[in-house]
Amino acid sequence: MCADNRTKKIKLLDQQYQVLCDWSVDASPWDMCQVPPSEVAMIMNGSGKGVIRFINFSNKQLVKGMVIKLRQTCSGNTCHDEDLYITVGTALYMYTLSGKLVSTVYEDTSGGSKCKNHSYLIFILL
Numbered sequence: 001m002c003a004d005n006r007t008k009k010i011k012l013l014d015q016q017y018q019v020l021c022d023w024s025v026d027a028s029p030w031d032m033c034q035v036p037p038s039e040v041a042m043i044m045n046g047s048g049k050g051v052i053r054f055i056n057f058s059n060k061q062l063v064k065g066m067v068i069k070l071r072q073t074c075s076g077n078t079c080h081d082e083d084l085y086i087t088v089g090t091a092l093y094m095y096t097l098s099g100k101l102v103s104t105v106y107e108d109t110s111g112g113s114k115c116k117n118h119s120y121l122i123f124i125l126l
Contacts, residue, residue: 001013001032001040001055001057001062003029003030003032003042004029005028005029005030008024008025008026008027008028008029009022009023009024009025010022010023010025010029010042010055010062011023012057012060012061012062014060020060021060021061021062022062023055023062025044025053026044026046027044027045027046027047027050027051028044028045028046029042029043029044030042030043030044030045030050030073030074030075031043031074031075031076031077032077033077033078033079033084034079035054035079035084035097036079038056038057038058039054039055039056039057039065040054040055040057041053041054041077041079041084042054042055043074043075043076043077043086045073045074048072048073049069049070049071049072049073050070050072050073050074050088051067051068051069051070052067052068052070052074052077052084052086052095052099053065053067054066054067066098066099068095068099070086070088071088072088072089073088074086074087074088075087075088075089079097082096082097083095083096083097083102084096084097085105090107090108090109091104091106091107091108092104092105092106092107093105
């Protein structure tokens with residue numbers, strides 16, 4: 001699966017990278033992570049807000065799943081131990097795969113950066 005931010009399309013590819021099907025979306029796809037066994041959680045941003053859209057990819061088809069609506073745009077996501085971690089600005093949030101906010105894992109509230117509106121938290125779960 002690939003996401004085209006410019007054309008706002010999600011594409012399902014085969015082993016030879018041929019497009020099996022595609023799906024136009026209203027917001028720009030930004031990041032995605034695999035959610036076992038055959039689903040992805042995709043960040044889409046538009047109009048100053050973000051959503052996490054779950055997309056199933058089975059039988060050579062893309063199927064829309066659950067949506068988690070967020071209050072602002074997102075910059076990254078990953079799935080670890082059946083929890084979904086989302087970065088929003090300078091904060092890291094943990095959600096269940098059913099869409100429930102569990103906790104704020106980390107948030108930089110120092111506000112000391114001159115580029116505050118353009119700084120994002122990047123994380124790696126080991």
